[in-house]
Amino acid sequence: MQDSIEQKCIKKGVKLTDQRKIIAKVMSEAHDHPDVDELYKRVSSIDPKISIATVYRTVKLFEEVGILTKHEFKGSKARYEEINEGHHDHLIDLKSGEIIEFVDYEIEKLQKKVADKYGYTLVDHKLELYGVKKKS
Amino acid sequence: MQDSIEQKCIKKGVKLTDQRKIIAKVMSEAHDHPDVDELYKRVSSIDPKISIATVYRTVKLFEEVGILTKHEFKGSKARYEEINEGHHDHLIDLKSGEIIEFVDYEIEKLQKKVADKYGYTLVDHKLELYGVKKKS
DNA sequence: GTAGATGCAAAGTATTTGCGACAAG
DNA sequence: CTTGTCGCAAATACTTTGCATCTAC
Numbered sequence: 001m002q003d004s005i006e007q008k009c010i011k012k013g014v015k016l017t018d019q020r021k022i023i024a025k026v027m028s029e030a031h032d033h034p035d036v037d038e039l040y041k042r043v044s045s046i047d048p049k050i051s052i053a054t055v056y057r058t059v060k061l062f063e064e065v066g067i068l069t070k071h072e073f074k075g076s077k078a079r080y081e082e083i084n085e086g087h088h089d090h091l092i093d094l095k096s097g098e099i100i101e102f103v104d105y106e107i108e109k110l111q112k113k114v115a116d117k118y119g120y121t122l123v124d125h126k127l128e129l130y131g132v133k134k135k136s
Numbered sequence: 137m138q139d140s141i142e143q144k145c146i147k148k149g150v151k152l153t154d155q156r157k158i159i160a161k162v163m164s165e166a167h168d169h170p171d172v173d174e175l176y177k178r179v180s181s182i183d184p185k186i187s188i189a190t191v192y193r194t195v196k197l198f199e200e201v202g203i204l205t206k207h208e209f210k211g212s213k214a215r216y217e218e219i220n221e222g223h224h225d226h227l228i229d230l231k232s233g234e235i236i237e238f239v240d241y242e243i244e245k246l247q248k249k250v251a252d253k254y255g256y257t258l259v260d261h262k263l264e265l266y267g268v269k270k271k272s
Numbered sequence: 273g274t275a276g277a278t279g280c281a282a283a284g285t286a287t288t289t290g291c292g293a294c295a296a297g
Numbered sequence: 298c299t300t301g302t303c304g305c306a307a308a309t310a311c312t313t314t315g316c317a318t319c320t321a322c
Contacts, residue, residue, distance in 0.1 A: 015300095017296070019303070036286080037286095050303090053304070056287060060287095072208050074262070077285090077286075078286085078287095094259055102253075102254070107243055110246070111265055115267045117238075120227060120229070120267030120269055122265055122267045124267075126264040127261070127263050128261060128263075129247055129250060129256075129258055130261060130262075131259050132259055133257075134257050151277075153320075155277080155278070173311090188312095189279070189280075189281095189312090190279075192313070196312095214311085
C-alpha cells in the first residue's frame with residue numbers, strides 16, 4: 001500500500017501542524033487535480049479558520065519535498081496532484097476540461113533518447129495532450 | 137521562403153498599425169523565446185512610446201490568429217515564439233535556461249496513438265523536456 | 273468616415289511576504 | 298524552550314480593461 005501524505009511528511013521530516021494534516025488529507029483523497037482555490041474551499045469546509053496563505057505555503061512546501069506536483073495546463077490556474085509511484089502524463093479534454101491520466105513507456109524511452117542525443121540527462125518532463133472526443 | 141509576420145497579418149486581415157509592425161519585426165527577428173517584458177524592452181528601444189498594454193494586446197491577438205504561440209515553461213513567465221511551418225518541442229537546460237528546439241516524429245506519432253486509444257482526436261500537445269548537460 | 277487601436281491609469285487575478293502571536297518537537 | 302508556522306493584511310507580479318483620443322483602411 002501507498003504511504004499517506006501524512007506518513008510521507010514524517011519520513012521527510014516535515015513538521016505536521018493541524019493545518020498541514022488537513023491539507024494532506026484533502027489532497028490524499030482528491031482524485032482530481034484541484035487548484036489552490038478549490039483546495040482552499042475543501043480545506044475550509046473542514047476548518048474554516050485556515051488561511052489561504054497557509055494553503056499556498058503548504059502546497060509549495062509539499063512540492064519542494066516531492067509530495068505534490070504542480071501542473072500548469074494551458075490557460076488555467078496552477079493545479080496540484082499527489083505524487084505516487086506510477087508516473088503519468090495527461091490528456092485534457094478541451095471541451096469538458098476532463099483530465100485523463102495515461103502512461104506510455106515507449107514515449108518515455110524516446111524522450112530519454114532525445115535528451116541524450118543533445119548531450120543531456122533527462123531530469124523531468126511534461127507531456128500534455130489536448131484533444132476532443134471523437135464522435136464514435 | 138517563409139512569410140514575415142507582417143505578411144501573415146495581411147493574409148489574415150489583421151490591421152497593421154505602427155506598433156504592430158514594430159512588434160512583428162522584433163518577434164520575426166527574435167531567435168529566442170522572449171517573455172512580454174523582454175519583448176517590451178526590445179520594442180521600446182525602437183519606439184519608446186509604445187505601451188506595455190499594447191504589447192500584451194498584440195501578443196494575445198497574434199496568438200489568436202495563429203501567428204505566435206505561447207509557452208509556459210516551469211516556473212517562468214509566459215514566453216512567445218513565432219509559429220513557422222516546422223512544429224517543434226523544447227528541451228530546457230535547467231542550469232542555464234537555454235532552450236533547444238527539437239522534432240521527433242516518432243513521439244508525435246505515439247501521441248496521436250495515445251489520444252486515439254482513449255477515443256480522442258489530438259488537437260494540440262505540449263512536450264517539454266528538462267535536463268542537465270552530461271559531463272562528457 | 274468609422275470601426276477598431278492606442279496610451280494611460282486603474283482594476284483584476286494569482287501568489288508571496290512581514291510581522292506579532294502561537295504551537296510542534 | 299526554541300524554531301518554525303499561522304493568520305492577517307499589505308505587497309508584489311503579471312495581465313486585463315474602461316475611457317478618451319487617434320489612426321488605418
